[in-house]
Amino acid sequence: MRRPCRIYGRTTERAAVEALWAQLRSARGGTLLLAGEPGLGRSALLARAARAFTLGPVLRPRPLPAHPRPYDGMRALLRAASEGGGTAAPPPPPYRVGAGLRTAGLTQLLRQYIPGETPLLVCVDDVHLWDGPSRALLASAARHPEPKPHRPIGLLLSTAEHRADEPEFAGLPLVRLGPLDERAATALLHDLAGADVDPSVRSELLSEAEGNPAVLAALAQRLTPDELGGHRPLPRPLVDGALWAVFGARLAPLPPPTRQLLLLAAAAHEPDPAAAGADASPVLRAAREGGLDPAALDPAEAARVVYQAGDRVTFGSSLLRRTVYTGAPSSQRRAAHALLASVTDADRYRLRHLLHLALAAQGPDAALADALVAAAAPGTPTSPTERSAALSRAADLTAHEDTRTAHLTAAAEYARMAGDARRARRLLAATRDAASPDTVHGRTERVRGSLGLGDGPVGDAYQALLMAAERLDPLDAEAALEARMEAVDAAWAAGDHHACLAALADGPHPAPSQDPALAGAPPAVDPPVPAQDEALSQAHPPFPSPPPDPRRDYRTGLRTALDGHLTEAAQPLRRVLDRAHHDDDPTRLVRAGAAALVLGDIPAACRINARALAASRSKGLAALTPRILEHLAYAELRAGQHARARAHAQEGLRAAHRAGQRNVAASQHAILALVASVEDHAAAVAAHAGAALEIARPHGLLQAVTLAEWALARADLCRGRPLEAVARLGPLTRPGPGRGHFAVRMLALPCFVEAAVLSGAAAEAGAAVEEFALWADQGADPQAPAQLARCRALAAPPDDTADALYALALSRHETGHGDFERARTLMLYGKWLRRRRRPAEARNRLRDALVGFERCGAPAWAEQTRAELRATGDAPDPVPAGGLGRLTPQQLRIARCVAEGATNREVALNLSVSPRTVDHHLRNVFALLGVRSRTELSRLVHRTEHGGPQP
Template sequence: MELTGRRAECGVLDQLIGAVRAGESRALVLHGEAGVGKTALLEYVAARADGCRLARASGVQSEMELPFAGLHQLCAPVLDGVDRLPPPQQDALRVVFGLSQGSPPDLFLIGLAVLSLLSEAAARRPLVCLIDDQQWLDRSSAQILAFVARRIGAESVALIFATRKIGDLLDGVPEFAIGGLNDADARTLLNAVLSGPIDQQVRDQIVADAHGNPLALLELPRGLTPAQLAGGFGLPGAGTVEETFVRRIAAVPPETRRLLLLAAADPSGDEILVRRAAAQLGINLDAVVAAREAGLTEGVPRRRFRHPLVRSAVYRSASEEDRRQVHAALADATDPRTDPDRRAWHRAQAAAGPDPEIADELERSAGRARARGGLSAAAAFLHRAVTLTVDPAQRAERALAAAQIELQSGGFPATAELLELADREPLTERQRARADLIRAQLAFATSRGSDAPQLMLQAAKRLEPIDVDLARATYLDAISAATFATRLATPAGDLSAVARAAAAAPRPSGPRPGDLLLDGTAAAFTDGYAAGVPTLRKALAEFGAGMSMEQELQLLWMATTTAMRLWDVDRWQWLSDRHIQLAREVGVVNDLALALAGRAYVALFTGDLVTAAALTAEAESVNEVTGGNVTPYGLLGVAAFSGNRFETERLVAATARDAIERGEGIGLTIAGWAAAVLDNSLGRYQDAAVTAARGFEHPGDHAVYVWTPAELAEGGARSGQIDAAEQACRRLDEMADAGGTDWILSVRARSRALLTGAGEAEALYREAIRRLDGTALRVDLARAQLVYGEWLRRERRRLEAREQLRAAHTSFESMGMTAFAERARRELKAAGGTARKRVVPAQSELTAQEAQIARMARDGLSNPEIATRLFISARTVQYHLRKVFTKLGITSRSQLTQVLP
């Protein structure tokens, strides 16, 4: 197959096909204006992909609201491989494609199932997937195929999209812009399609009007007479390609136009359906002959228009009344038992005004779409139902229901639009409260920023006289939002204002799982840290008892951060693990990113920086596939603890910029803490004190993020800023006296020792070490040994100093905390000791993803289990494991325990 003027494009596609044949996977987005040749390039791939299996899908404007329509097109040829997928993935696809009944699957479980299905299909021979008109895919299909495009690795699968513009979904996928032909190639193409002579002036005008668009070059001459072509009489306003099609459509007989409109209105591929609808309209199918002769179509069934622009030109040039008539005929011809949703959609398109019966039918379709996991389609059905609903109260209720579903599915602009529709109606107090709550959740989901706490507070207050339990749950959400916004919250929504309002909330109707968390947190943020500790301890001790999985998931983030604020590492770790486990089991992928980020910090403080990095990478994978907005604070913590100066400083600056833009004040606090950790590790105590002190300018910040005072105490004591260090120690005293865990008591003792005279300092240093000796908290134990060793050296007790400093150096080295290790090494050398040379472990040669997969395999996870966690295929896992074995010099999974700590 030869394409004029497309040598570069064909070269890229040839390389892609070659890579896929060699066992690699590739994704590519071809984008450009309508008619520029994207479809022709897909056909080029199809012709060149001999020996490969082909799967195809095309977006169709009129199917954009039908759930998974595009996905079903693509997967239909390979559905014979469903039985070889893991059971949860099998179930997800069967529910989505209406092959069985079941709970609505999570969108990303569907994505993983499709990835596995395509990988399975490519097991025997490479698979090439061609997706044309991606911009017209239904949103659920578009989301899933974008997910798959980002996660393919070593499956011998190609995904090639053709689209007019790259939207958010495909952002970041490799892309190739398809431009117009140059003038020389344009003339070559034009000459190839002309059957007679053409005047030079006419040729030049056609080339100029086409702007290098191949379809325009092929179609513009069709509307010209031989005299116009050869005699140089000029072109009477050639216009765009679509306008050319419109003129040709207008020239065919009326019956032919109606048949074309019928085919354009329902591209279902069911010729019997089209025949039935045509019979109802009294259209003779022989009318298609005139369409063929005019070069508009190659047949009536689906996708037989000469070009998608013909379909859109047919539909858009028709009158509204004609469109309604063909949709009504198609609805009548559609079997309500086998395809009720398509019938409902046609009926809705045929409606001239509000129609309660059709609105009810659309609502039922929304329920079916939701049951199959098609949240976007469910919202679209409800959105259309809103416009057809007569009763204002019902119209508002449907708008709010659609807004809630759009919010769940990530359709944030549509959520805002539906809230505006609801606001135009006379809402009841319950509906107004519900609208306020959705608006607050939208603000939190899109930015976690400054507006969300105040909006949630407003919703909670409105809910108080209507639903006390829901009001209290919303107050807890408001506190969560305020802990994110902290110093950047609007004045009416700052942490203290939200906590005061929550503390004054009505008492619950009965004991509920979140009530203790709400009461304890409100008390801590209004009356001081100690006031909240007893209630919060009780909340954590009773957490999970008698709770459903959904209730646990709603509260686990607050519970885990509470355990962190109480310095209770055992409960913090248990709750973090539970959060990850439930998010995976239930399939709530958006929760998973937060859960992984929280667990990464547990790993940091226990000195397992490799696991912290792996968990952070996994959270990044979740963000990537969900388009989530959970800031990767784990990366910042890993960089600071590792002592990576340039990376930490880069991430601190980036985090601060992002936090200000999003209105997420906690980002500024975490960035300040990380910078202070780095400064203390490098011995830049003045900088550490200045940076950490900023956290005390905003009481809400150090109330939420409890680790900063330790950095201020060390930096301030070592740089002579005694007042600042004393202020930090008073904060540590408050937490230690109320909390009493070994962790906070050790940190308090270490920090106090830095400010205490020689008589008491040694006892405090020894207490700091004793309380953590034998615990999992290796980082703070090593830091206590370091400052004690430094103190002993200054007291000229060199032998004892060497013992402590060597222990600290060994720990820091083993944990990969290089800056703290270097600080300990310098002190050890000054005390007359030497440090053992660090042996670089073999696993340092692994990439981040290889290390992550190797550790999971070492821990006993199977390839499909690893694939599920990392949102990749099992074949990609096996590919990486082969590389791991080569790099580590091993031959089996069982040997991973010998080479990985």
């Protein structure tokens, strides 16, 4: 086990420390208070800051004894000053310390020990452990620095999170340390244990540590190399002892009755750990039942271990709660649950009552297990988290191996639905060696495949889901059909057209499962039609009569569409959309939204996915919500509603990370990259596309890869780099192996045509236009007819036929809702008119394009349009200071392009002139400015326009 040698993450905290350094450089004093829970690394950050400080001396007083005397903190500081300054003067007695500080102040007193004028840094770790008078004097010095100090002094202090709000520190600059993000925690674990950590083990360690570096280190240190590598099972409970090592100092000083009452509160949390606190009433009733005074909770509240607000008792953090629970002996935990069961209303809160009884049990209890399964059955008003806990505990109480495996599988499914993928995988791992019937194995594989669909190679998920369907077919056709539908999702994400068709092949008709122990999500049942509405619907049916099973229509329609017969697919898919008007099942609504996209009904896709999102939130389906947000953001992107797409994709990204669904996160990053290619600059596009590709490529997510590459290519086009855009889009849009996603490549084809024409590959552009024409004729994309006319105009020969094609494209844009695509057509039309020496007409088109780009929030595209307008003489550049003022507008544009690193050919493509013209102007630029190289020109342009040397 290696020890970490650096700080992980902490970008905000390190920036705050750097800001303190900047204050000291400018001869001003400053203070920064770092606060955080135990184990978050505030001491490590303080030590790193002390080592990195190079502006002057650093004072780091030694820790004080457990019970310091008055002014011991100041004496320790002066002792450190005496040692650091090289003087032999001992620190004065306590009474002189106090008197000296009250008379002269901290700054003057420190000067007596460390003479000089360079900045001085005082680092005090755990300042909350100092004696009261020393804390008060230090805080006073921080709050009232000298206005013009001879020596600037910086105070860098750290304190426990629960002491940061004390009055003596009020008003001081404060930075609160939070948990490490997943990337930083992964880097820490790599440095602690090396690269040979099994991915599932790494995931569980990160989950258990909750971003706390000290807890993560304690967990990693107690595991052997075989356990870290996944060759041996992990010890259970995994956190036993690790949490107490970090948080025990917060709890040990509390009186025994207080710790017993805290255990009751922690045990009350166990049925639903994600809930916002425990119900205070049963906790206090159980305390009285056990002979505890409810006032025993007061010391814990004073120490900020728990907070009691209204009817809830909430721990300061989930790690504190888990420390209280796991730090108690198992006999005390069982006794706490028995007390809670005795005071819980068994009729009103049946599942919670049974859970406490189960957690108090010491061995198998078949009757109690059956009662838990019945209480967790679909249709009861219970959260997926509580159902998972109930079925997991039922498995612990069951001796029969097949039934136990069935309970664990159902518990894993509910954990997945609740968005707790790590818990679901942990429950599935307990079924690995079980020899169970095909139905049980089929359900296990289905859960495993569903988890892999959210995070992992989607090819593996596809095979697991098909295997699940094969095993489930004979006895549970309903579950088999759902497994096949998820296999379609996996094949779609992978861009495997043939795999989609194979998964959509007809299977047995679904029949509901009869085994409550294996129940997953509630069965999809159509809402009943009231009798009075039924007569009206027969007289005036608003929609065609729906078939008994909407999934059959969806499968038939999607399979027909994938076979290339979109006209025949329209009728069954339209019935799917009609049903969505009265549906509230989020899974069916997501499929209806997909059907709307296949039909090209983008507004319907937005409405249906928004309805699915509301239904998912109302039912607490945290695992489905990220996927719905992905579908909604994609539909809004297709509709040209970029601001809405960004908002939903950002929300979906956060939800995907919470649910452990990296595949969905990759798709959200790809959508955000496409939005950024409209609204932002190239850096934002590259950041989101890079994050998407980092996950999508190893996991085989061809749809996300295609979207990300399309976004990068569109950013290249915006920057006037068509050669790079062709290089990106060519492999994705050309026929043959290695092409892009079958449902996305046609959407990117207009970008490829534009880039190919601008880069001089007219023949390749013409072939792509003909392929795009076949797609546009199918009506699956409402913007395709206008884009087709634009593509034909771009690829048209140099005569006046392009004029009519651009006009046709603009007329077709009027029937759609794509402001961005219309503005792009106007800009390209304006550029064509300028090249044809029709500047007045070009200006009109370019002005309209500029308004369109500004309206849809596309600043980079708007800037490119302004540049075209300037080239027509509509809005000339202001004459810059210095030598650039001698250049003509065209020479200035060329100089700026060259300064950005463009070659002559790229400048010619960007400005729609010939390379020979660029070469001629560039020679004149060199002569006028007196430069001899492109590097000198770049430096001169940057220095003149940005006020400094080129970085």
